[in-house]
Amino acid sequence: MALLTYLHRFNQRHPWSHNDHYGPWIAGRVAASKAHHVLDIGCGAGNLAALLRRRAVTVTGLEPDPGMARAAAKRFADDPAVTIVEADFTGRDPHRRFDAITLVAVLHHLPLVPTLQELRSCLAPGGRLVIVGCYREAGRADLLISLLAALLNPVMGLVKHPARAAALPLHMTAPTTAPQETMKDIRAAAAQELPGARIRRRLFWRYSLVYDAPAGHSPA
Template identity: 65%
Template sequence: MDTPGVTITGARFDQRDSTRRWDAITLVAVLHHLPLEPALRELRGALSSGGRLVVVGCHRDEGPAGQFAGLVSLLLNPLVGLCRHPAPAAGPPPHMRAPTTEPRETLSRIRAVAARELPGARVRRRLFWRHTLVYDHPA
């Protein structure tokens, strides 16, 4: 992509330049691989003034709301899969062969830690065992 004024840098969290500040940081299915509190603290510190953090994360379901969302996701998952990929697959595509791990943190814990480390962050439950977290660093 070649957009004037935009630079996209792919960087491993543990190999990034810790002195650099970013206008935007995105994590997709990454946060549950990291220790939650130190990761959110470091992400906040890596944002420039007015920068935005967007996380699409995985969490462990708990309680009635989590169980209900999990049941809905369980029912919808094969239907969405069939619509998006009607031909059977022999295995995952090459871009989906990254290491995986089950999420340890519950959504309530993620919300509590985010409230401490990222004041004003918005954490929302999504279908398919996902959540979003959006934080705008004060200008």
């Protein structure tokens, strides 16, 4: 317990975002799909939206937290190609289809299977869904990867944020919740709703999912 307490305090002094760590990778997957219009669900303060904007024509960000939504809207106030909507996934335009959709640490806040169904229906033909999500640890493999992540986490903190922080940055203060689904649950749901999705367990308590809708895809 003493070691865990020390690591927690150290990480608070040298904070870095596990979600932002995967931002360039996500933007790269979106760019590779040649997406023009992108929906970022749970966009937070807009860090990923800024990366996506470099590769896409328009970016729409959905953010239910009022403070985060205001910060993101202010950030892109001078860019008409970026639209920030203070809403959760249910507040999206139900008639619009996107070339790419991204979610980072968002899916575990939502009902898994119904959300995957709705995400599939939001994709344009040939569109790409890119998810970096959180999962509930279960089994020896998860334990080993979690242990490795816990050891590497303070090292990454020193590299990315060498100076001591007085407080967490705004984008790391969004509400959180513990994931309920295991990797087995997520793989099973994806196999059912997103056939052909590529799923990988990743470091720092995350997994990735990439799904490409068929070119002749007709939303259910």
